[in-house]
Amino acid sequence: MFVGFGFEYDAQTLRMVAVEVAEQTADLVRSIRDEAVAQGPVETKSTETDVVTTGDRAAERLIRDRLATLRPGVPVLGEEEGGEAATDGLRWVVDPIDGTVNYLYGFPWYGVSIAAQVDGESVAGAVVEPASGRVWSAARGHGAELDGRPLRISGADRVEMALIGTGFSYSVERRRTQAAAVARLLGEIRDIRRSGAASLDLCAVAAGWLDGYYEHGLQRWDWAAGALIATEAGARLRLPGTGAGDGLGDDAILCTAPGITEEFTAALKRSGAAGA
Numbered sequence: 001m002f003v004g005f006g007f008e009y010d011a012q013t014l015r016m017v018a019v020e021v022a023e024q025t026a027d028l029v030r031s032i033r034d035e036a037v038a039q040g041p042v043e044t045k046s047t048e049t050d051v052v053t054t055g056d057r058a059a060e061r062l063i064r065d066r067l068a069t070l071r072p073g074v075p076v077l078g079e080e081e082g083g084e085a086a087t088d089g090l091r092w093v094v095d096p097i098d099g100t101v102n103y104l105y106g107f108p109w110y111g112v113s114i115a116a117q118v119d120g121e122s123v124a125g126a127v128v129e130p131a132s133g134r135v136w137s138a139a140r141g142h143g144a145e146l147d148g149r150p151l152r153i154s155g156a157d158r159v160e161m162a163l164i165g166t167g168f169s170y171s172v173e174r175r176r177t178q179a180a181a182v183a184r185l186l187g188e189i190r191d192i193r194r195s196g197a198a199s200l201d202l203c204a205v206a207a208g209w210l211d212g213y214y215e216h217g218l219q220r221w222d223w224a225a226g227a228l229i230a231t232e233a234g235a236r237l238r239l240p241g242t243g244a245g246d247g248l249g250d251d252a253i254l255c256t257a258p259g260i261t262e263e264f265t266a267a268l269k270r271s272g273a274a275g276a
Contacts, residue, residue: 009071009090011139014116014124018138018225021066022128025059025112029097032058037104037155047170051100056080059096059112067092067114079221087120093224098127099197108132113199115224136203136229144206144232151233154208157259158265162211163202165193166273169217173176176275178216183274188267193243198253202226205255206233211266215250216276223253236261249275262273 036055045050055080060080069075075091077083083091097103099110108131115125128135138144140174144151156162166182168175182192193210195201195264198218204210206229218240231237238254247269248254257265268274 003147005241009116010127011123012059012142012152015126015137015139015142017070018116018124018126019128019135020049021063021070022112023157024124025062025096025114025134026128026130028062029059029103029112031057033103033106033130038105039112045173045234045267047078049101049170051104051151052080053104054101055225056100060094062095063096063112063114067094077221079219082182087117090116090118093122093200093221095118095221095224098199098222099195102196104174107196109195109197111197111200111203111220112246113225115228115237117224122224122228125228126231127225128152134207136200136226138206138225138229138232140228140232143247144229146203146207150231152208153205153234154211154257155259156211156257157226159189159255159260161261162189162257162260163191163193164189164264165195165204165213167196167198167201167215167218168204174217178273178276181271185267185273188271189205189264199226200223201256205235206230207258209255211260212254214248214252214254214268214273216251216253217251218251227253228266230255234258247274 026067060078078094095113098113111127111129113127115122123140128253201213236258240251
């Protein structure tokens with residue numbers, strides 16, 4: 001139980017709020033997609049391929065408005081409008097459209113991600129897919145669900161048979177390094193999937209659709225909800241900034257079925273993907 005801002009909070013209540021707001025936002029994102037695509041990107045960030053659409057901005061405005069109504073005074077950290085960097089106490093961490101390039105192209109792997117964190121650790125979260133309507137959610141200590149059905153990670157125990165998800169940087173030079181590392185890694189695993197939305201890749205690990213996932217350079221809003229969903233489904237998780245000295249790189253996230261964690265970590269290091 002967390003007490004603050006004049007309210008008592010528990011993880012299940014925060015989960016319900018996250019689901020409600022993410023579903024409402026997914027409806028908006030879906031309904032305005034044609035208009036957002038017609039207008040094209042309204043802004044670029046790290047590179048000209050790292051885009052923001054009117055859909056991203058409208059979605060984050062709706063999320064902030066709804067959260068302010070349902071839980072007044074709780075700070076929000078969001079991809080488009082920022083927020084306080086401090087992690088003390090309760091706050092919401094939101095990605096209005098995770099997978100904006102997919103959204104722009106009509107590739108249906110994108111999601112609305114909302115997490116509640118206490119002292120920087122996720123305690124509740126939801127990821128909703130506008131294209132399919134699927135709802136992923138979790139509350140700490142209460143498991144993870146997809147459309148109300150419990151989730152459980154795969155039983156993978158051989159890295160050479162593991163299906164792995166990943167993502168690439170927007171920086172051309174870093175992408176080249178990452179691609180070279182993936183080429184080496186492919187000789188040690190079943191195959192690679194690169195779908196373009198970190199939150200949903202983490203959910204895919206939770207469902208057993210992937211046996212593992214790794215990426216470098218993610219921001220907190222990219223993983224806050226999906227990482228909780230994966231761990232509540234039984235995955236092993238290593239977050240950016242938490243693995244000093246493990247050789248994976250400070251900005252790496254690694255999420256795996258427990259049976260392949262050690263083997264896959266070693267494979268990442270051998271391939272050069274650990275620091276890519």
